[in-house]
Amino acid sequence: MVLLLETDPHRGLSDGEAVQRLERFGPNALPVAARSNLLLRMARQFHHPLIYVLLVAGVVTAGLQEYADSAVIFGVVVLNAVVGFIQESKAESALEGLRSMVRTRAKVVREGREHGVPSEDLVPGDLVMLESGDKVPADLRLVRVTELRVNESALTGESAPAHKDAVVLPEATPVADRRNMVYSGTLVTGGHGAGIAVATGAETELGEIHRLVGAAETLTTPLTAKLAWFSKVLTIAILGLAAVTFAVGLLRQQDAIETFTAAIALAVGAIPEGLPAAVTITLAIGVARMARRRAVIRRLPAVETLGSTTVICTDKTGTLTENQMTVQAIWTPDVMVEVTGTGYAPEGVLQNHDGDNVSLAANAALRWTLVAGVGCNDAAITHDDKRWNVVGDPTEGAMLVVAAKAGVNPERFAAGTPRVAAIPFSSERQYMATLHRDGDDHVVLAKGAVERMLELCSLQMGADGTLRPLDCSAVLCAADLLAARGLRVLATGVRSGVGPGELTEDSLRGSLAFTGLQAMLDPPRPAARSAVAACHAAGIAVKMITGDHVATATAIATNVGLLDADEPRPGDVLVGTDLAELAADEFPDAVDEAKLFARVSPEQKLRLVQALQARGQVVAMTGDGVNDAPALRQASVGVAMGRSGTEVAKDAADMVLTDDDFATIEAAVEEGRAVFDNLTKFITWTLPTNIGEGLVILAAIAFGSALPILPTQILWINMTTAIALGLMLAFEPKEAGIMTRPPRDPDQPLLTRGLVVRILLVSTLLVASAWWLFEWEVNRGASVEVARTAALNLFVVVEAFYLFSCRSLTRSAIRVGVFSNRWIVLGVAAQVIAQLAITYLPAMNDVFDTAPIGVPAWMRIFAVAAVVSLAVATDKMLRRVIPVLRR
Numbered sequence: 001m002v003l004l005l006e007t008d009p010h011r012g013l014s015d016g017e018a019v020q021r022l023e024r025f026g027p028n029a030l031p032v033a034a035r036s037n038l039l040l041r042m043a044r045q046f047h048h049p050l051i052y053v054l055l056v057a058g059v060v061t062a063g064l065q066e067y068a069d070s071a072v073i074f075g076v077v078v079l080n081a082v083v084g085f086i087q088e089s090k091a092e093s094a095l096e097g098l099r100s101m102v103r104t105r106a107k108v109v110r111e112g113r114e115h116g117v118p119s120e121d122l123v124p125g126d127l128v129m130l131e132s133g134d135k136v137p138a139d140l141r142l143v144r145v146t147e148l149r150v151n152e153s154a155l156t157g158e159s160a161p162a163h164k165d166a167v168v169l170p171e172a173t174p175v176a177d178r179r180n181m182v183y184s185g186t187l188v189t190g191g192h193g194a195g196i197a198v199a200t201g202a203e204t205e206l207g208e209i210h211r212l213v214g215a216a217e218t219l220t221t222p223l224t225a226k227l228a229w230f231s232k233v234l235t236i237a238i239l240g241l242a243a244v245t246f247a248v249g250l251l252r253q254q255d256a257i258e259t260f261t262a263a264i265a266l267a268v269g270a271i272p273e274g275l276p277a278a279v280t281i282t283l284a285i286g287v288a289r290m291a292r293r294r295a296v297i298r299r300l301p302a303v304e305t306l307g308s309t310t311v312i313c314t315d316k317t318g319t320l321t322e323n324q325m326t327v328q329a330i331w332t333p334d335v336m337v338e339v340t341g342t343g344y345a346p347e348g349v350l351q352n353h354d355g356d357n358v359s360l361a362a363n364a365a366l367r368w369t370l371v372a373g374v375g376c377n378d379a380a381i382t383h384d385d386k387r388w389n390v391v392g393d394p395t396e397g398a399m400l401v402v403a404a405k406a407g408v409n410p411e412r413f414a415a416g417t418p419r420v421a422a423i424p425f426s427s428e429r430q431y432m433a434t435l436h437r438d439g440d441d442h443v444v445l446a447k448g449a450v451e452r453m454l455e456l457c458s459l460q461m462g463a464d465g466t467l468r469p470l471d472c473s474a475v476l477c478a479a480d481l482l483a484a485r486g487l488r489v490l491a492t493g494v495r496s497g498v499g500p501g502e503l504t505e506d507s508l509r510g511s512l513a514f515t516g517l518q519a520m521l522d523p524p525r526p527a528a529r530s531a532v533a534a535c536h537a538a539g540i541a542v543k544m545i546t547g548d549h550v551a552t553a554t555a556i557a558t559n560v561g562l563l564d565a566d567e568p569r570p571g572d573v574l575v576g577t578d579l580a581e582l583a584a585d586e587f588p589d590a591v592d593e594a595k596l597f598a599r600v601s602p603e604q605k606l607r608l609v610q611a612l613q614a615r616g617q618v619v620a621m622t623g624d625g626v627n628d629a630p631a632l633r634q635a636s637v638g639v640a641m642g643r644s645g646t647e648v649a650k651d652a653a654d655m656v657l658t659d660d661d662f663a664t665i666e667a668a669v670e671e672g673r674a675v676f677d678n679l680t681k682f683i684t685w686t687l688p689t690n691i692g693e694g695l696v697i698l699a700a701i702a703f704g705s706a707l708p709i710l711p712t713q714i715l716w717i718n719m720t721t722a723i724a725l726g727l728m729l730a731f732e733p734k735e736a737g738i739m740t741r742p743p744r745d746p747d748q749p750l751l752t753r754g755l756v757v758r759i760l761l762v763s764t765l766l767v768a769s770a771w772w773l774f775e776w777e778v779n780r781g782a783s784v785e786v787a788r789t790a791a792l793n794l795f796v797v798v799e800a801f802y803l804f805s806c807r808s809l810t811r812s813a814i815r816v817g818v819f820s821n822r823w824i825v826l827g828v829a830a831q832v833i834a835q836l837a838i839t840y841l842p843a844m845n846d847v848f849d850t851a852p853i854g855v856p857a858w859m860r861i862f863a864v865a866a867v868v869s870l871a872v873a874t875d876k877m878l879r880r881v882i883p884v885l886r887r
């Protein structure tokens, strides 16, 4: 399709045109391919070895004119598919819901003004602005670029950044060489630019690839893969065993139909068919719970890893603190000024230590400190709904507010001294500088971290405006004093009377006059202290990694309980320069010891993660900038900030915090532990039934006696209990004390030795009691149907009792409380109705070959269930009191 974009390369589309085009071209989103083909998804549910066995069994039983059995088998096949289908859909929609939680926003110019819009609202012809850290929202033909570099690995697999240009290229240029194009889904790693959207949604190159591969979201994690493999191997082994059984039976000249039935019973009973689906649904429920607590999982394996996290490395600004900056003090070489008022409202005054208001006219250094804060600034303060807000960097917002309190007007400054060039702030550079035209001259303004600014200054300004040689130590001393109050300190510098020329980092060095320090408060988040304490109680070390000054960082770290104010240890705090000097062999130990890393550059973060991992730690690491991406990728769980983070960081992360709050990481770890618990509980609950059923059948075959339980009955048990009982464990609330035990060793198998013993104990009790009950009923003269019904009910009742035992793997069922998970109570009620129906309804009796049983039989069944519960309770108690048994 040839499309004339009809766009003004400077003013963009009109709002009306954008609305019309959105209607015409549809939203800029990829179609959800995998969900569309319902039939195919349903058909996939039948692709399972067990289903094949059942289908063969169904056909054979129909051939033998056992129509009731055949109907049951086919019924189970269909029911199983429907349940699998529903579970899979639920899990997938849980994951899909997450995608919409981390919305990408795009910056477009429409009618000459720049707006932030959801990237779905982009239309062909839109003029899109790009800067470092953005995800390219559509396929764009570039019209302007400055040093634009793009990581196109999402499309080409090439991870080295591609340099882009706005040149005109011949029409035949292959896609890979089109330097004047950027493609949807790729990441801007440096520079900035503007481009016009030429393709959106499915029409983009990414849309093309998406269409080719179907891009179905997989629900696999290392654990699910391992379990799926385990069930597959087990299935094959059991099918083999069933085939051998059948063959041996025939050789022994036993009745072919009976032997066939026994082999089928063995297969359906012993194969844990519900396991992979249950694991997936438990993971999906965990993901949904995390999302409710504002932690959005981007890569499913992170759910598992979170539960075994041993170290959390966190940023300071915005994660442990509110990122709500207010300048509280200004220091110039002649005076210390305190500023009143909080937040972004420009209400407050500047006072000297006698409480008198200070006048800017009397102090040139103070005036220039405020002017530098205003001119060298990309933020804006807005007022709406009676609230003052900052658009842009809060550090810069605070500087605008303090200037307004002192009567310095940003618009008037910008009109009189327009900006002509800038060196933007970056975490590596730690300062920002701007060049302004001032009449016939130019003036340079700069602001940044104190140490960096001192490298740029050789002079300092006095109150009368005269310049003197810089007194470095006085500045550093004042900065330390302010930082020790927990304030973030920025220095400012100026140089007037500059010629036009270029603004470069080299030309700045040693050329500025220092004017003063602005010190701002960024209060710790209210929940940070308790979240740090919770992590410590859970055996998780918390380390702060910040670009800020060591004294500011120390004050905040002490405030949130990360550093012990009473007992500081020498190795607790490391500064970026210390790290650079550490020898390779000292590095891991020193990093493992330290709790606070200050003035750290993003590149050093990667080394920190690697060092911690070399010490066997499972590291969760936060990040927000482009340069944090390698560390986020390397970390066991990379955590990006949803609000302040760049798209590049989000793309590299395993989890995104929608509220940027440290407490959310702690919440996610807690949920991660709960997911693991619930998985273990489900497996511990389900395996004894499979083992029990399998062994009962094997024993019957080995002794050549009647089957205590028929294949259709086994199908009944497995289907009904998996749905009504087992699935309810996925909704199990977190256990008390989940955050007071140490992190799980990631290498530890899912089932500890103790749990394997418990599973074997319950399996043995099940086999023995089912066998005993069946024999008892037969010996006292009951019909084989009655004996089988008793055995069937025994399995179900024991499973229901054991379900309550499995709600906690360590605490006794009574302490957990019977009614604390209402899903389980509902499930048990449903199961009771089902059991009464299969035992007493004549129609069900006909279909399942069951028969009504009397009160004494029920009493024996409940006695057995009580014995099993008691045995499990004793096992738990022994493990609680004898530590060696706990492993």
Ligand code: ATP
Pocket: 315, 316, 317, 318, 393, 395, 396, 425, 426, 427, 428, 430, 431, 432, 447, 448, 449, 450, 488, 489, 490, 545, 546, 547, 548, 549
């Ligand atoms: P973290 O979020 O990791 O705790 P941070 O936000 O404090 O770190 P950076 O944003 O990298 O770290 O800032 C490092 C230093 O750069 C700050 O201590 C400050 O002195 C200075 N700085 C921060 N923002 C600006 C800015 N907009 N302009 C100039 N200098 C800045």
